Structures are given as C-alpha cells and as structure tokens.
Amino acid sequence: MSEPDVLDEVTPELVRRVEAALADDRAEDVRSLLAGLSATGQASILEQVAEAERDKLVGILKRDLDPETLIELDEEVLEDVLDQLDSKDIAAAARELETDDAVAILEELPEQERQEVLAELPAEERAEIESALAYPEDTAGRLMQRSLVKIPDRWTVGEVIDHCREATDLPDDVYDIFVVDPAGRLRGSVPLGRMLRTKRPVPILDIVDPDIPSVPASADQVEVAHLFRDKNLVSCPVVDKRGRLEGVIMVDDVVDVIDEEAEEDLLKMGGVGIDDMHAPPVRTARLRAVWLTVNLATAVLASFVIGQFEGAIEKIVALAVLMPIVASMGGNAGTQTVTVAVRALATGQLTAANALRFVAKEAAVGGLNGMIFALVMGAAVVAWYGDWRLGSVIGAAMICNLIAAALAGTLIPLGLRKFGVDPAVSSTVFLTTVTDVIGFLAFLGLATVFLL
Numbered sequence: 001m002s003e004p005d006v007l008d009e010v011t012p013e014l015v016r017r018v019e020a021a022l023a024d025d026r027a028e029d030v031r032s033l034l035a036g037l038s039a040t041g042q043a044s045i046l047e048q049v050a051e052a053e054r055d056k057l058v059g060i061l062k063r064d065l066d067p068e069t070l071i072e073l074d075e076e077v078l079e080d081v082l083d084q085l086d087s088k089d090i091a092a093a094a095r096e097l098e099t100d101d102a103v104a105i106l107e108e109l110p111e112q113e114r115q116e117v118l119a120e121l122p123a124e125e126r127a128e129i130e131s132a133l134a135y136p137e138d139t140a141g142r143l144m145q146r147s148l149v150k151i152p153d154r155w156t157v158g159e160v161i162d163h164c165r166e167a168t169d170l171p172d173d174v175y176d177i178f179v180v181d182p183a184g185r186l187r188g189s190v191p192l193g194r195m196l197r198t199k200r201p202v203p204i205l206d207i208v209d210p211d212i213p214s215v216p217a218s219a220d221q222v223e224v225a226h227l228f229r230d231k232n233l234v235s236c237p238v239v240d241k242r243g244r245l246e247g248v249i250m251v252d253d254v255v256d257v258i259d260e261e262a263e264e265d266l267l268k269m270g271g272v273g274i275d276d277m278h279a280p281p282v283r284t285a286r287l288r289a290v291w292l293t294v295n296l297a298t299a300v301l302a303s304f305v306i307g308q309f310e311g312a313i314e315k316i317v318a319l320a321v322l323m324p325i326v327a328s329m330g331g332n333a334g335t336q337t338v339t340v341a342v343r344a345l346a347t348g349q350l351t352a353a354n355a356l357r358f359v360a361k362e363a364a365v366g367g368l369n370g371m372i373f374a375l376v377m378g379a380a381v382v383a384w385y386g387d388w389r390l391g392s393v394i395g396a397a398m399i400c401n402l403i404a405a406a407l408a409g410t411l412i413p414l415g416l417r418k419f420g421v422d423p424a425v426s427s428t429v430f431l432t433t434v435t436d437v438i439g440f441l442a443f444l445g446l447a448t449v450f451l452l
Helices: 003-008 012-023 027-035 039-048 051-064 067-072 075-083 087-095 099-106 111-119 123-133 157-166 192-196 221-231 251-269 281-307 310-315 318-347 355-385 388-418 423-451
Strands: 150-152 176-180 186-191 235-239 245-250
Touching: 012 027, 012 039, 012 051, 027 039, 027 051, 039 051, 039 067, 039 075, 051 075, 067 075, 067 087, 067 099, 087 099, 087 111, 087 123, 099 111, 099 123, 111 123, 150 157, 157 192, 176 192, 176 245, 186 192, 186 235, 221 235, 221 251, 221 318, 245 251, 281 310, 281 423, 310 318, 310 423, 318 355, 318 388, 318 423, 355 388, 388 423
Parallel strands: 150 176
Antiparallel strands: 176 186, 235 245
C-alpha cells in the first residue's frame, strides 16, 4: 500500500481477516495479510488483536517482523511481544535499528535476558548500546543516536563530500554535518544544503555555524524537547563534560518525547498513572484504585461539610436540589484553569516571573464568569421557586465558588511544583476537594444566615 494511505492501511476488516486466519491456523494467509503493511501498520495489528492471538501472530512472523514495529508498540504490548522472542531474534532486530531505538527495546528486558541479547551483538554495537544504557532514563544520553556525520575541522568541502559518498556507516537521514577539532570537541555544524552549494576547495570551517545549541548527555529529555521547539531544530548534538561530541538527537525522537509527555500529563490528570489499555484487568484495577481511594477520602470530606447543615436542608428542601449546581460549576471552572496551568508549567510558559499575573488574570476570569452565571442561575431560581432571597443566595455562592475555583486551579499546581511534586499527578484531586467544600460551605452557609 502506498505511503499516503498509511493512515488507512489497518482497517477493522483487515483486523478481522487476520483474526480469522489466526483462528484457522492459516500461517501463510497471515503472512500475506501483513506483508504489505508498514512497521506502524504491523504494530497496530499487534495492539488490536487479543493477547492469545498476538502470541500466535508473533510466533508466525518471528524474523519476518519488521524491527521498526517494536518501536511503535505500546509498552505493555512490547513486553508481551518480547516474551515471545528469544535473545537471537531480539539481537537481530537490534542490529537493524539506530542505537537509541535499540536501547528503547533492550531497556524493557530483565537484566539477565538483556545480557544474553547483548552477547549476540557485534562488539562495536554492543559497546554503543551499553554506553547509552549507562545513562539514566529520560536523559539525552538515552535519546541520542551514535550514527552521525562527524568530520575534522581541517577538511575542505570537497573532502567532506567525498567522505559522505564513500563511507558505509553513515545514517540514512543526514541534515547536519558536525565539525570537531582534533580532540573531538564540537566546533559547530554545517547544514547539508549549505555544504552542497559551496565550492569544493573551500575549508569547511569557513561555512561552519559555531553557535549551534548543544546539550549535555545528562540533560532531561523534556528540556531537550523545549530546546527543539524554541530553536526550531531538526537535530541537536550531544556533548560530554569536556565538549566532545558523543551523538545526535533527531527531531523524530523528540516528537516521540513530546507525545509521551503530553500523554503522561493527560493520564495523570485523570488519575491514571500509565496508559493501561493493554494491561491485565487486575493490574489496571490496582493502579486505578490508588487515586480512587484518595477521591473517596475527599468525597467523605465534602459529605461531612454537607452534614453540618442538615437542619437547613430539612427546612428548605430546595437547597438539596440546588447545591450540586454550585459545586459542579466550580469543579468545571477549576478544571479549565488547572488544565491551562499544568500545561503552561509543563511547557515552561508559566514561571515565577509571571505567576502572579497569571493568578490575577484567572481570578478575574472566575469573577466575571461567576457574575454572569450568578445572574443566570439567580433568575432561574426566582422563576422556579418564586423566592428572590434563594436566587440571591445561589448567585452569591456561584461567584464565591468560581473565584475559589480559579484561585485553586492556579495556586494548587504552582504549590505542588514548588514542593517538587508533579502538578499533573494530584492537582485535580485537590481541586475537586476545594470546589466541593467551598461550594457547599458558601451556598449552605449563606442559606443558613439569610433564609432561616
């Protein structure tokens, strides 16, 4: 299938045909159905079939499985697929991948199995992978690839071109040529297009860009992603403490990091630590139970607040009907604010320099929306119950809770970040507690004072 159709290459009908062929043990039909798929397509099939069918599918494909497919798999599915492959199969796949992708595969293996796979690799490749695995997870050292065009600063453009034509170990995709001094220290880079437009006798140093950004191998991958975004980079060199060139990070790997970070924040804000779509039910239940327990505790707190106004609710039944509206509006308004705040913190747009301005702006937004919906809800309550005092109470409570929601939606993530806690993890839990408690307190408290 042609590349423009890659988004449509895995259809529900194709998945059903693969499942039917697997059920009937028609191995050749399975191979035929998957033969024309890209690595992404093969990964999609593996993720959509049931676990038992997946194991059978891997057993059929084995060495016919595109190594790039392993990189595209969800983490849970990848672990399952690797369990079906022996060390020689995994090593064969690793040899076909860039260093950073091979590392991503091997880091999922238990230590003993990883060593068995490494023993199957040529010495040079093994050394590169072991060197990358020595760096902490989520750092530039893990993200970089060792395959790049590195040339001495004494060469001319012609010598560089001849080298690129004759060398057999260059990466498939080259965007920048990196120039180093005799000690291996980075002196700059030359875009491939600029070099090809330059005459052969020109020294490469005459066209080098010495001010290119570089990152240390220990840099956090999120900081690297921010650098790519801010500088519009296609590639970025990785250097050691002495400035010696160690590798390069490509934009396609950074796109994966950005996607992973965005997905992680989204899942955390929903109280889900990881993407558990492919995890077993028991493990999924256990992972989700943690935050459900916390939510239960906050719900009990909100119920306790309501319990303090039982007398008022018994005398004015309308309070029980209306109080969820106040809490719900506060919760929704706070969720809007906390979503913006967490994302701004993650991308570096919200800092100590503009935090106060951001809090003031969101409080003003909460106040304005509070007044608008206070008028709307107040008028509705007056029309419904014929009591202007009850309409005034719910309007005042709406204003209080939307302002409180705006303040909580900004101050909670800022406070969590200040104490070194990921604001995406627990902001929504604390936010819900604040908006429920303040909403019930404001509405029921004002009702007790002015209506009884």
